Amino acid sequence: MTRLRHLLLGVVLLTASAASSGAQSLVTPVRVGHPDAPQKLTVWAQQDxxxxxxxxPIAAAFKGALTDWARAxxxxxxxxxxxxxxxxxxxxxxxxAAANRLPDIASIDSFWLPLFQAGGHLQALNPYWPAEDRADFLPFTIDTLSDKSGNIYGLWHETDCRVLYYRKDLVPNPPRTWDELIATASSIAKTRGVSGYLYNAGRWEATVFDHLAMFWAQGGELVDAEGAPIFGLPPHRDHLVRVLAFLRDTVRTGASPRSVLANNDYKQLxxxxxxxxVAMFLGGNWQVKELKDALSPDEFAKWGIAPIPQLRADTVSTGTGGWVWVVFSKDPEKRRAAARFILDLEAAPNAARISAATGHLPVRRSVYRDAPAFREPPFPLFGDMLISGKARPAAAIYNAISRELQLAIGDAIAGNTTPERAVDDAYRRVMDDYGRRRSVVVVGDAGADPVAWVPGILAAFLCTLxxxxxxxxxxxxxxVPAVALAGVxxxxxxxxxxxxxFTDLTAPGSSYRYTTQGFRALAGDPQFYGMIGVTLVFVAASVALQMALxxxxxxxxxxxxxxxxxxxxxxxxxxxxxxxxxxxLIGVIWKILLIENRSGLVNYWFAQVGIGPVPLLSSTTLALISVIVANTWRGTAFSMLMQYAGMRRVAVELHEAADLEGLSAWQRLRWVILPPLAPVLLLNLLLITIYSLNTFDLILPLTGGGPARRTEVVSLYMYRSAFYDLDAGKAAAIAVVMLGINVTLAWAAMRMTLSRRSGTSVLSEKSA
Amino acid sequence: MRGHRRWWAITAALAGVTLVFLIPQLWLVSLSLKDKGGVYAYPPEWLPAHPSLANYVFALTGTQVPWYLWNSVKVSALATVLTLAAGVPAAFILSRERFRGRGPLLGVLLAVQMLSPVVLLLPLYSLIERANLLDTHAGLVLTYAAIQVPFTVWVLKNFFDAVPPALFEAARLDGASRLRTLWSIALPLVAPGLAATAIFNLAAYWSEFGLALVLLDSQSRFTIPLGVFSLQSAYDTEWQLVAAASFIGLAPMMAAFILLQRYFITGLTAGAVKG
Structure with a gap:
């Protein structure tokens, strides 16, 4: 106990010291400004x-800027x-947003903006933002965030762009077209034994965004001026099909390894x-810094940067992302204060100071012009690229488009389908989604719905009963205590x-109507049955391995x-x-272990003995095995502890008797250990079946459900539907299906054990 | 001779298990001792050329990790106590008494055990919001406690079942109340069960991410898993710092495990209680 007390004391002391060190300052970890200032604004920011x-250096730049602001x-x-x-x-x-609890100010990824715009949560900044200051910003940062009536809903605070990185010693002239790229990369891959060209093709946003530049440069558009999807209609469809065919060919010709399907993180590149x-990769401008930090100056000097290769040499484009400050506050006073805070923080001198520290791309023209740090390479080059830069469309449907195109790209590269079919399928699914969303009619607030009372009344009734x-x-x-907790x-x-x-709810608290469309959508979706298959394999294998181990x-x-x-x-x-x-975190750690180039630990070891690289995350079978192994590694402790505790209940005398009888290890297990362990094993089986069925946390960072949907378990699909796609009704329908699977599996497990050894189930009564 | 060989076999097996299970954590430790360049260095180094504790020092003094630790200690401990406080009486009654509705209650407890908090995230969020408990530790503690109550009741009931009925009979003849019987006779005998459920519950609460993410808004109330994740960056995560913070977050839980596990190892070997 003393050890525990010391530990607690240490924690308390550390907390106290952390809290007191900033007591006099205007900038503390959680508060900026005077503690007794009458007006309080909440800010949700990102640590970096x-x-x-x-x-x-970044922290110092902000401390300086924030202290100045607090004084003023x-x-x-x-x-x-x-x-x-x-x-x-x-x-x-x-x-x-759904619960009306948004902070006054937040920093958000630029492509999330339409999600909040659709709900009317964003406040216009233009009343507080002088036109001459706006003119200093790169055009796309203003245009993308404006509506038709000229209101501007956010202040872009830093941006980025996608570029081709290439090794000058292997690639003397950076390719300008896809054909050149494939020719160069495949010959390097054959002669040099390194990957020719790497890019993102895993289950994540960048897989789509990085390649939109290749679509845009041909004149393709994802949505029309009204925000309706058009990428599946001519001529846009053909542009997109060409991009997918090019990506498929990179792998077919050997220019790129299949492992690109597992790239769901720029760090892998x-x-x-x-x-x-690798000789070339399609990466982000910020990765220059990673290369510079990790490589020796000589090695770093070998790397060059070029525009993204296109279908035709005379076209250029790059996707520009970045983060945006937005104001959610509905109160006019707070709104004004919030807008003024953002404008003060991002005033040209501060923006220059902060960007110099982050090394990210500024959005103010004056910073490129005036700040010395941005007049040196590679920044002028990036600055030029931003001129032809294009941001993702500010349409709420973009999330669905990205989701479906991630799958389409994965399927086309893996050869599961043709680029044409992949695009058409994606378009059909997006249009289904688009139609469903448009048909949602507002029917007053949830408080007036009598059915909404049923679950509460039913739960209360059951508990009371x-x-x-x-x-x-x-x-x-x-x-009472246990029943009340579990009941509520x-x-x-x-x-x-x-x-x-049974609703078409988008998020908790929003309006809805009753429908069975969630279930109908699942029943009519062949991919959903595939996911159930993946889930059953994942659960069965995890459970068997965890129980046995x-x-x-x-x-x-x-x-x-x-x-x-x-x-x-x-x-x-x-x-x-x-x-x-x-x-x-487990998913992140395992990804570092399993990355499919030489920097992944496991593949590094394989390479030492002359094997590989092994497609641990991009091969359909191996990816599922990797996910199962990671989950087994994590979950075995639970089974071990339960069974160990159960084994300790076997009396020492029995073991002594077994020793005297000279039982073999197997006989001892069979006759001495297992019989009293049976109820524990059954409970254990039930619980880990449930845990495994609900597991998605480690899959999300590890494979994101990819390649394509080959490691997408049902719970991951549910989580995505609820929190990525804003489709709470469908997520609930998936959850109900999961519940059904849960109960069926548990019932089957119980039946199996009961028929084997009657009378040893957990449910059986012990005579008192 | 045979015993000796077996001794060696067991030792070797234990060493193997330890090593295999520790590879990812060892890599995490190795990362946490590196600087930024070392994280990306190739070939990968298990022992950094210049190991340094700078990341740990920074995590403890330059970030909010100490707060997160304190929040995690508070939330996990309170939730564990609450779970046991609600679970012990129910388990005891379900084990010792026969009453109407006992069977269905056991079945319902097993059924609600099937519900994962992940599945329930959305309705739980609405519930906690209506109870005005969003962004409070109270809301998180109540939810956590409830999630583990069915499991706790089931496990403890099994332990109470294993106590010889004669002991309770004797207590009843002595005129001891139910509370007294529980406190002075049953609880000491099921101490290993209490330790085991406490470990299971603590571990579940300590590493829980989904609910904490959804139910807490203020950084000053974040628990360790959330805190570690807020150290990630949209562009260029300082992995060496994330690794150090993860390890700091792991340490108290491992200490708690080492302290508690002794009870359920020694408790049931005396032979007094038979399963």
């Missing part, structure tokens, strides 16, 4: 663009919260470059989920304890440590 940045605005204070990165930030914002494993029926006052009282936080939400499954390990530990072998605790701690790491 704030005073809490992990890189000291004594009446306002900011309550700042650093949000978990990327998709998690988006999920939080969407939920907050730069790490291949750093490992000397359970308690009342017990009759004995003593028994009733002892049951598990039973009620489950019933509510079933109700939601858990039993083996528990047995080993038990034997070790009985023989007083050292190291049992260490081994237990090792196994358990895998289990308490958050799943999302």
């Amino acid at each position: 663009y704030s005073h809490l940045a992990a890189l000291p 605005n004594p009446g306002v204070q900011l309550e700042v919260s650093m949000m978990p990165a990327l998709e998690q930030h988006k999920a939080k914002l969407l939920l907050a 730069s790490s291949a470059a750093i490992a000397g494993d 359970v308690v009342v029926r017990a009759r004995d006052r003593g028994v009733q009282l002892w049951l 936080f598990l039973l009620y939400p489950a019933l509510e989920l079933v109700r939601m499954a 858990g039993l083996l390990l528990a047995w080993l530990m038990d034997a070790a304890e009985r023989r007083h072998v050292m190291g049992a605790l260490t081994a237990r701690v090792a196994v358990v440590s895998a289990w308490v790491i958050p799943g999302v």
Whole structure:
């Protein structure tokens, strides 16, 4: 206990020191400005663009700018919260939007903007933003964020663009067309033994965005002026088909390895470059810094940057992304203060100071002109590229388009389908989605819906029934806490989920109507059956492996304890440590291990013994195996602990008897250990089946469900539907299907065990 | 001779298991001791050329990781206590008493155990919002406790079942109340069960991400998994820092495990209680 107390004390002291060190400052981790300032604004920011940045120069630039602002605005204070990165930030914002809990100010990825615009959550900044200052911004940053009546809904604070990185020693002249690229890359791949050309083709946004430049340069458009999808109609369809055919050919000709299908992270590209494993890759401007940090000056000097190769040599385009400050506050006073804060923070001198620290691309022309850091290479080159840069369309349907095109690109490259079919399928699915969304009619608020009361009343009734029926006052009282907790936080939400499954709800709190379209969409979707298949394989394999390994390990530990072998605790701690790491982080760690070029640890080891590279994440079979292995590695601890605890219930005398009888290890397991363990095994089986069925956290970063949909389990699909696609009704329908699978599997498991050994089920009563 | 060989076999197997399960964590440690250039260096180095604790120092002094730790300790401990406080009486009653509706209740508990918090994220969010508990630790603690209650009741009931009925009979003849029987006779005997459920619950709460992400807004209330993720960047994540923070987040949980696991190892070997 003393150890625990010391630990707690240490934590408290550290917390106190962290809190007091900033007490006098105007810029503390969570507050900017005077603590007693009357007006309070909430800000949801990203760590890498704030005073809490992990890189000291960025943090210092923000501290300076924020301190200046706080001095000049004594009446306002900011309550700042650093949000978990990327998709998690988006999920939080969407939920907050539905619940009317949005912060006053937020930094968001530029392509999320339409999601909030559609709900009317964004506030126009132009009333507070002088026209002459706006003129200093690159045109696309203003145009993309404006509506037809000229209102501007965000301030772009830094941008990026996509470029071709190439090794000058291998590629003397950077290719300007696809044909040149394929010719150069495939000959390098054949003669040099390195990848010719790498790019993103995994299950994530950049797979689409990086290649839109190749579509745009041909004159293609994804949506029309009204925001309706047109990419499947001529001539846009043909432009897109050509891009997909080109990507398919990169792999067919050997210019690119199949492993591009597993690239769902820019870091995989730069790490291949750093490992000397690639001649060219399509990356982001910010990756110059990664190369510079990791390579020796000589090696770094070998790398050059060129515009993205196109179908025809005389066209250029690049996708420009970046982050945007937006104001959500509906209160006029707060709105004005929020807009003024953003404008002050991003004033030209501050913007120059911050961009110099981040090394990202500024959006103000004056910064390129006046700040010395941006007059040096490679920035002028990037500045030129931004002129032909194009941002993703500000249409709410873009999310669905991106989702379907990610799949289309994956399928075309993997050869599952032709580029033509892939584009047509994607277009059909997007149009279904588009039609469904447009048909949503607002029918007043949820409070007026009598059906909305049913789940609550039903849950309350069931719980009361359970308690009342017990009759004995003593028994009733002892049951209440557990029943109340489970009733309110598990039973009620489950019933509510079933109700939601019959609505076309987009997010909690928004308006809806009752329909079975969620279920109908699932039933008519062949891909959904594929996902159920993937899920069953994933669950069955994970459960079998975890049970078997858990039993083996528990047995080993038990034997070790009985023989007083050292190291049992260490081994237990090792196994358990895998289990308490958050799943999302596990996915990230395993990706580092499994990356398919020489920079991945496992493939590095394989390369040392002359094998590989092995497509651990891009081959359909191996990717599923990788995901199962990672999940088994994580989950085995649970089975081990449960079975170990169960084994410790076998009396020492029985083991002594077994020793005397000279039982073999197998006989001991069969006759001494397993019989009393049976109920534990059954409970264990049930629980890990449920856990595995609901697992997606480690799959999301590891493969994102790819290649195509070959590792997409149903729970991942549900999570995406709820938080990426804003389709809560469909997500609930998927959840109800999952619930059905859960119950069926559990029932089957129970039946199997019951018929084998009657009377040893967990449900069987022990005679008291 | 045979015993000796077996001893060696077990030792070797344990060493193998430890190594295999630790590879990813060892890589994480290695990352956390590197500088930025080292993270990307090729060929990969297990032992960095210039190992340094700078990332740990920065995580503890330059970031909000100490707050996140404190929040995690608070939320996990409170939720575990609440789970046990609600679960122990129910498990005890379900094990010792026969009453109407007992069977269905056990079945319902098993059924709601099937519900994953991930599946329930959306309705739970609406519920917590209406209860005005969004962005509070209370909302998170209540939700956590509820999620693990069915499991806790089931496991503890199994442990209570294993206590010889004669002991309770004796207590009843002595005129001990139900509460007294639980407190002085049953609880000490099921201490291993309490330790086991406490470990399972703590581990579940400590690493939980989805609910914490959805239910908490303010950075000052974030738990460790959220905090570690807010260290990621849209462009260029400082992986060495994320690795150090992850390790700092792992340490208290491992300490708690080492402290608690002793109970369920030693507890049931005395032979007094038979399963």
